[in-house]
Amino acid sequence: MSAEKIKTEEKSLNFLEEIVENDLASGKYTSIMTRFPPEPNGYLHIGHAKSICLNFGLALKYGGRTNLRFDDTNPVKEDIEYVDSIKEDVKWLGFEWANELYASDYFETLYEYAVKLIKKGLAYVDDSSPEEIAAQKGTPTEPGKGNEYRNRSVEENLDLFARMRAGDFKDGEKVLRAKVDLASPNMHMRDPLMYRIKHADHHRTGNAWCIYPMYDFAHGQSDSIEHITHSICTVEFIPHRELYDWFIEKLEIFPSHQYEFARLNMTYTVMSKRKLLELVNDKIVDGWSDPRMPTIAALRRRGYTPESIRLFCDKIGVQKRENLIDLSLLEFCVREDLNKNATRRMAVLDPIKLIITNYPDGHVEELSGENNPEAENGGGSRPIPFSKELWIEREDFMEDPPKKFFRLGVGLTVRLKYAYIVKCTGFKKDEDGNVTEVYAEYISESRSGADSSKINVKGTIHWVSVQHALTAEVRLYDRLFKVEDPSNEEGDFKEYINPDSLQVLQKVYIEPALAAAFPGERYQFLRKGYFCVDENSTKEKLVFNRTVGLKDTWAKEAKKG
RNA sequence: UGCCCGAUAGUAUAACGGUAGUACGACAGUUUUUGGUACUGUUUGUCGUGGUUCGAAUCCAUGUCGGGCAACCA
Numbered sequence: 001m002s003a004e005k006i007k008t009e010e011k012s013l014n015f016l017e018e019i020v021e022n023d024l025a026s027g028k029y030t031s032i033m034t035r036f037p038p039e040p041n042g043y044l045h046i047g048h049a050k051s052i053c054l055n056f057g058l059a060l061k062y063g064g065r066t067n068l069r070f071d072d073t074n075p076v077k078e079d080i081e082y083v084d085s086i087k088e089d090v091k092w093l094g095f096e097w098a099n100e101l102y103a104s105d106y107f108e109t110l111y112e113y114a115v116k117l118i119k120k121g122l123a124y125v126d127d128s129s130p131e132e133i134a135a136q137k138g139t140p141t142e143p144g145k146g147n148e149y150r151n152r153s154v155e156e157n158l159d160l161f162a163r164m165r166a167g168d169f170k171d172g173e174k175v176l177r178a179k180v181d182l183a184s185p186n187m188h189m190r191d192p193l194m195y196r197i198k199h200a201d202h203h204r205t206g207n208a209w210c211i212y213p214m215y216d217f218a219h220g221q222s223d224s225i226e227h228i229t230h231s232i233c234t235v236e237f238i239p240h241r242e243l244y245d246w247f248i249e250k251l252e253i254f255p256s257h258q259y260e261f262a263r264l265n266m267t268y269t270v271m272s273k274r275k276l277l278e279l280v281n282d283k284i285v286d287g288w289s290d291p292r293m294p295t296i297a298a299l300r301r302r303g304y305t306p307e308s309i310r311l312f313c314d315k316i317g318v319q320k321r322e323n324l325i326d327l328s329l330l331e332f333c334v335r336e337d338l339n340k341n342a343t344r345r346m347a348v349l350d351p352i353k354l355i356i357t358n359y360p361d362g363h364v365e366e367l368s369g370e371n372n373p374e375a376e377n378g379g380g381s382r383p384i385p386f387s388k389e390l391w392i393e394r395e396d397f398m399e400d401p402p403k404k405f406f407r408l409g410v411g412l413t414v415r416l417k418y419a420y421i422v423k424c425t426g427f428k429k430d431e432d433g434n435v436t437e438v439y440a441e442y443i444s445e446s447r448s449g450a451d452s453s454k455i456n457v458k459g460t461i462h463w464v465s466v467q468h469a470l471t472a473e474v475r476l477y478d479r480l481f482k483v484e485d486p487s488n489e490e491g492d493f494k495e496y497i498n499p500d501s502l503q504v505l506q507k508v509y510i511e512p513a514l515a516a517a518f519p520g521e522r523y524q525f526l527r528k529g530y531f532c533v534d535e536n537s538t539k540e541k542l543v544f545n546r547t548v549g550l551k552d553t554w555a556k557e558a559k560k561g
Numbered sequence: 562u563g564c565c566c567g568a569u570a571g572u573a574u575a576a577c578g579g580u581a582g583u584a585c586g587a588c589a590g591u592u593u594u595u596g597g598u599a600c601u602g603u604u605u606g607u608c609g610u611g612g613u614u615c616g617a618a619u620c621c622a623u624g625u626c627g628g629g630c631a632a633c634c635a
Contacts, residue, residue, distance in 0.1 A: 012575055012583095039635050074634060130633055137631060141563045144631090175633055185564040187631045196633035215635050238566060239630050260566085262628090267572085273635095315584065317574045319567090322628055326572050329585050339598060374598070406596070415594050448594065460594045527595045554596040 014318045016054065016259060020062055020230060032064035032229045036090065036097070037219065039071045040082035040203070042273040043288040043295045044089045046309070046330070047264040053313035054261065055232055056095040067226055068097035072104050073218045075202035083203070085288075089296040094306045099226075103218045104204045106225055110213050111165065113221055113251050114176060114194055118157045122250055123194060124150055125160040126177050133175075136182075137190045143183035144190045150179065164197055167210045171197050178217075180246060188243045192216055220244040223256035231256050234263040235320055264316065265324045268479035268498075269294045270487055284497060285480075291545050292480045292501050302477065303522050303532025303547030305341075308334040324485060331548045338522060338530045338547065343371050343379065346417065346462040347510040347525040347544075349474060351391040353466065354408075356422060358441045359388040364465075367448065369418040382513040386419050389466040391509045393527075396461045397427070397438050404557065406459030408438060415460040417526060421446035421453060462526040469509035472542040474531070476503040510542070517542060524550075 013021065023029050034055040038048065059066040068090060072078050090097065117123040126133065126149045138144035152160075164174055176195040184190055194217040199210045213221075220243075223231045231244075241258045248255050265271055270279075271294060279285045279293070288295050291302035299309065312333040316325050346369075365386045370378030392408070401409035408414055413423045422440040430436050446453040478501045486493040510525075517523070521533045529549035537543040 014574090018577095037635090041635080071635065077634075133633080134631070139563085139631060172633065187564085190631080193633060198633080212633095214633075219635080235566065236629055237635090239564085242565095262567085315573080317584095319574075321567050323573065326585065329573075332585060335597090344595080373595085404596095417594065419594095421594095451594090457594080459596075462595075524595085524597085527597070529597095550595075550597050552596070557596080 015320075016058060016230070016232065016261065016318060017061070019259060020058055023229070024062060029229050032059060032062050033067070033227055034059045034064060034230055034232060035067040035069050035223065035226060035228050037069045037071045037222075037233075038086050039074070039077070040079060040086060041074075041077040042082060042277060043085050043297055045271060045273075045276065045293075045295045046266065046299065046312075047271045047294075048089075049093060049296060049309050050264045050313050050316065050318075051232070051234075052090060052093055052095060053310055054318060056097075057313075058230065058232075064229070065098035066095070067099045067101050067228070069101040069103065069222060069226070071215070071219060071222075072102050072202070072204065073212050073215065075198060075200045075212065078203055080203045085297060089300075092300060092306055093296065093309060101222075101226065102204055103213075103222050104202060106218070106222055107205060107209055107213070109225060110218060110221055113253075114161065114213075114217070115158065117178065117194075117250060118161060118176075119154060120250065121154060122179050123176055124152050124157050124179055125164065125174050126150070127174055130172070133193075137187065138182070140185075140187065146182055150191070161195075164195065164211050165209070167199070169197055171199055173197060176211075178243075178247070180243070186239055186242050188216070188239050189246070192243060216240060216243050217247065220247055220256060220258070221251070221253070223258075224248055224251075224254040227254050228256045231258045233258060233260055235260045236263075260320060261318045262320050262323055265322070265485070265487075266294065266330065267324060267327045267484040268481045268486075269327070270481070270493055272487070275487070275493060278494070279480075282494070284494065291475070292477050301532070301535055302545055303338075303530060304334050305337050305522070308337040311336065327479065334530065334548050335551070338524065340374050341372075342522050342524040342530055344369070344373070344526055345511055345514055345523050346384070346464055347472070347474070347508055347514070347528065347531075348391040348393055348462070348464050348469075349505055349508050349525075349528060350394040351464075351507070351509050352394040352397060352435060352438060354390045354392045354397075354422075354438045354440060354463065356388050356390070356442050357425065357439050361388060363387065364467075367418050384418055384511055384513070385465045385468040386416075387465045387467055390416070390463040391466055391469060392438070392461060392463045394435075397424075397435065399427070399435065406457075407461055408440070413455065413457050415446075415448075415457045416442075417460050417462050418448050419463070420444070420448070421451075421455055421457055462528075464509045464511050466509075468512050470512060470515055470542065472508045472510050472514070472544055474505040474508040474544045474546065475534070476505065476546045477501060478503075508544075514542065515539075517544075522547070 036055045056066045175193050177191045180189045182190050193214050195211045289297035289301050367384045368381045369384045370381045372379030397408040408424045415421050420442040422442045424440045426439045428437040443453050480501050481496045482498045483496045486496040517533045519533050519535045530547040531544040534543040
């Protein structure tokens with residue numbers, strides 16, 4: 001019983017998978033087709049990643065295919081720059097689309113569809129202004145009213161619509177509307193707009209058109225043309241579904257079906273394109289790929305892996321209810337991946353000098369450090385030079401160490417990673433009371449791998465040899481906002497920006513094995529976290545971005561006092 | 562207050578009328594040449610009220626709360 005139960009629990013499907021399995025089992029479809037339909041008016045963010053993983057993941061799981069379709073029906077907001085970034089991001093996430101398509105590919109077909117509806121008496125040209133149309137639509141509690149244009153003849157509508165296309169009218173002078181139901185409790189059914197006039201160049205069709213279809217008269221039709229079986233979108237489109245189905249029914253075209261899920265929200269960030277654009281335009285961040293942003297481009301630059309993002313999308317699940325996912329889950333997912341795969345190196349972020357007083361002057365030993373304890377055979381090893389003077393982390397020494405401090409303090413012993421055990425003998429301060437140097441004696445028979453000292457130490461610290469150290473810049477990132485849900489706070493969301501979301505360390509000492517690090521490479525700096533070589537890093541000036549810190553139970557302990 | 566969605570530990574997500582489970586987080590411990598990793602354990606939950614039923618998170622009714630909808634945006 002229990003084994004069987006466990007088996008079925010492992011198989012538990014999300015509601016979209018259930019729908020697909022039912023449709024396949026019932027024979028409604030023999031294979032499925034999905035699509036990812038971004039509007040090229042901004043960069044993709046982690047919320048889109050959820051949609052991408054859902055659409056591509058469903059097709060992958062059930063042997064279907066997925067189109068990448070740009071929903072490019074509004075030329076004034078869209079740009080080729082965004083098309084390119086979107087393609088790059090989807091590819092980087094690890095998905096391959098069956099076809100690269102554009103709603104604008106269907107402009108001619110869509111026009112014919114519109115003509116068909118006019119001929120059926122189901123669409124009409126309206127000369128009203130936006131304000132008049134809005135007024136005539138009524139309110140959720142009062143039905144809308146028609147106007148004289150609603151009764152135009154099919155011939156007149158055909159003629160007017162053709163002239164709209166021909167450019168006989170100015171922007172806003174006329175629109176094409178579907179004749180549905182002005183009294184519908186669903187506002188989207190109160191004679192929705194199908195086409196508007198925009199004398200604007202389109203990034204793909206240039207000046208071929210001056211009328212452009214609205215979302216509701218492009219999206220479902222595009223789905224239908226592509227024989228999309230499961231058209232997955234977010235819950236704010238639920239009220240559109242009735243219209244989606246209405247157009248398909250009246251047009252008598254392939255019946256695609258729309259299903260909705262709740263968009264992703266994450267703590268300490270914002271997810272709307274409008275707000276992200278505002279952060280970019282107001283220079284609060286340094287562009288769409290600033291590593292503090294929730295965009296795919298930013299996460300990539302920050303050091304997140306495609307695997308970690310896919311794992312995250314898998315773990316958050318999918319439902320229709322509102323949600324706010326803990327940022328810590330995303331962080332868990334990167335650590336999970338990077339722990340297994342990131343090469344280990346030593347870097348001292350906040351250096352202080354440690355002098356090993358009983359170590360011979362000028363002597364250098366070449367020690368060996370494994371590249372990754374999680375990998376087979378430690379992932380190989382690299383040489384690490386050791387000498388009398390080392391950089392160690394300032395926080396690894398305390399003048400007055402508390403009881404459970406397993407690092408340096410006068411009289412305390414620690415292991416220098418990959419090297420010797422040392423005992424702290426003293427330190428030096430400047431006039432301001434800052435510790436400038438720490439002194440220690442090493443135990444010569446405690447060398448890593450050949451330790452006959454029988455000494456047990458509680459702590460191990462990282463270090464870099466002073467004369468061999470390389471210098472690098474390190475950028476430490478923290479959450480962009482001070483509050484969990486900035487969009488839900490009083491006032492402007494920008495009031496809640498975390499002023500300390502970026503800290504730049506100019507003088508970080510790193511071990512020489514890092515000399516050849518190239519942009520995009522990911523490392524774990526021992527005891528400090530995961531770091532990614534920035535895209536602008538050069539051999540002359542190495543720059544690292546901190547992806548995420550290691551879990552730090554000592555920091556918690558210390559905070560408790 | 563018209564219509565539409567939704568409500569399960571702190572956060573997500575399962576349980577499809579039959580023992581409320583999993584993950585992240587938090588807490589405690591074991592191991593450890595990373596205070597990392599790994600492992601073990603603990604904690605906290607079915608929105609309220611009625612009803613149907615031998616049995617309800619699940620079905621029904623009603624209330625409450627949250628979200629969406631009246632762009633020539635998508």
